[in-house]
Structures are given as structure tokens and as C-alpha cells.
Amino acid sequence: MDCPKCKTVNLRATKLEQGLSAMGCSNCGGAVISLLYYRDWLERSAAIVDEEVFEPTEMEKVDESHSALTCPKCKKLMSKYKVSGDSNSRLDLCASCDEVWLDGGEWELLKSLELSRMMPKVFTDEWQRKLRKQALEEVREQRLLKVVEQGEIEEIKRIRAWLNGHPSRQEIMFFLNHE
Numbered sequence: 001m002d003c004p005k006c007k008t009v010n011l012r013a014t015k016l017e018q019g020l021s022a023m024g025c026s027n028c029g030g031a032v033i034s035l036l037y038y039r040d041w042l043e044r045s046a047a048i049v050d051e052e053v054f055e056p057t058e059m060e061k062v063d064e065s066h067s068a069l070t071c072p073k074c075k076k077l078m079s080k081y082k083v084s085g086d087s088n089s090r091l092d093l094c095a096s097c098d099e100v101w102l103d104g105g106e107w108e109l110l111k112s113l114e115l116s117r118m119m120p121k122v123f124t125d126e127w128q129r130k131l132r133k134q135a136l137e138e139v140r141e142q143r144l145l146k147v148v149e150q151g152e153i154e155e156i157k158r159i160r161a162w163l164n165g166h167p168s169r170q171e172i173m174f175f176l177n178h179e
Contacts, residue, residue, distance in 0.1 A: 001072040004092070004101055005030050011072060016107050017116075019044060023072070029104025032072050035120060036098060042117060073097045081123050084113055085134040093123055 003009040003025035014024035014031060020041040022031040069078045071094035078092040078101060089109055092101035100119070102110075110116040121127050141153060148156070163169055 001032070003028060003030060004032070004069040004072050004078070005103065016102075017041070017045075022102075025104075031102050031107070033100050033102065034098065035100060038100070038119060069101055071097055071099055072101075073099055081128060082131050083109065083115065083122055085131050085138070087113070091119070091122055 001011045001023060003011055006025055006027045009025050009027045011023035011025055011032060014022050016022050016031060016033065020033070021037055022033040024031040068080070069092045070076065071078050074094060074097050076094060076096050078094045078099075080090040080092055083089045083091060083106075087109060089103070089106055091106065092103075093099075094101075107116065110119060115122065144153065144156070163172060166172060
């Protein structure tokens with residue numbers, strides 16, 4: 001199998017973690033991993049992880065591939081899935097083969113975000129919707145910051161939360177919108 005990013009470099013057997021095999025590229029540092037092997041590793045290593053204490057680390061820099069990649073196994077296009085709102089990194093998934101391409105540094109990024117043991121969750125509609133909602137909220141907040149002070153944002157959020165939970169929300173909104 002050739003690297004989907006470098007195109008000409010042959011992938012070689014490697015390990016992302018103890019017991020987690022992948023096929024890695026010696027040139028770009030990326031790796032393709034079967035979700036079947038990943039889930040098996042997750043089950044086998046569950047007892048070990050329960051005893052470990054995780055401490056969040058700094059987010060890793062990722063050498064992200066921006067163009068669409070083809071699956072190194074079946075040559076079909078892979079879909080990109082955003083990992084988090086704090087990173088522009090996207091995981092590439094082949095829906096046909098259930099293979100994931102991790103760009104160089106993405107495994108470390110998943111670990112730093114405490115997502116290495118929940119990678120399949122990133123591929124769900126629920127996860128992607130949550131990230132889009134967070135991004136939209138960030139855009140709204142940035143737009144609001146153009147007209148109010150930073151200190152007022154928390155008060156506005158408090159009022160919004162109160163208003164959203166109020167049984168007479170519609171009447172209150174009508175009153176506020178009609179001076």
C-alpha cells in the first residue's frame with residue numbers, strides 16, 4: 001500500500017501504541033489504521049487504562065492534509081471528519097474499508113485531547129453537529145464582542161440561559177423586541 005498523502009512512499013508496519021498496529025509512512029509520519037484493529041486494541045487495553053491517570057498535555061502540531069485522500073487499501077475517496085473545535089485537524093475515514101488515515105501528529109493530538117480511546121465517536125453525526133454548533137457559537141460571540149465589552153459577555157450568556165429556561169420566554173422576547 002502506498003501513502004495516500006505522499007503517493008509514492010510504501011507504507012510499513014508500525015505501532016501507534018503497545019498492541020495497536022498500523023501501517024505508517026516514513027516520509028510524512030502519517031498512518032492508516034483499521035477500526036477493527038483499533039476496537040480490538042481498545043478492548044484488550046481497557047483494564048490497563050482504568051489504572052492510569054491521564055493528565056492533559058499541550059495540543060500537538062499536526063501536518064494536516066487539506067486535499068481529499070484516497071484510501072490506500074481500496075483507492076476510494078476518504079471522508080474528512082473534524083476532530084475538535086480547538087484544532088483544524090480532520091481525520092480521514094474510508095467508509096468502504098473502515099480504515100482511518102491519521103496525518104503525522106494526529107495520534108498525539110487525539111491523545112492530548114483525550115480522544116485516543118474514543119476515536120470512532122469523531123465519525124458520528126452527533127459529534128460533527130456538536131462541533132458545528134460550537135463553531136457557530138464562537139462566531140456569534142466574536143460578532144457580539146464588536147459591540148460589547150468582554151466582561152459583558154458572561155452576563156449576556158447568563159441572561160440568555162435564564163431566558164431559554166423561562167416558561168414565558170416568548171412573551172419576554174416580544175417585550176424586549178418592541179420598545
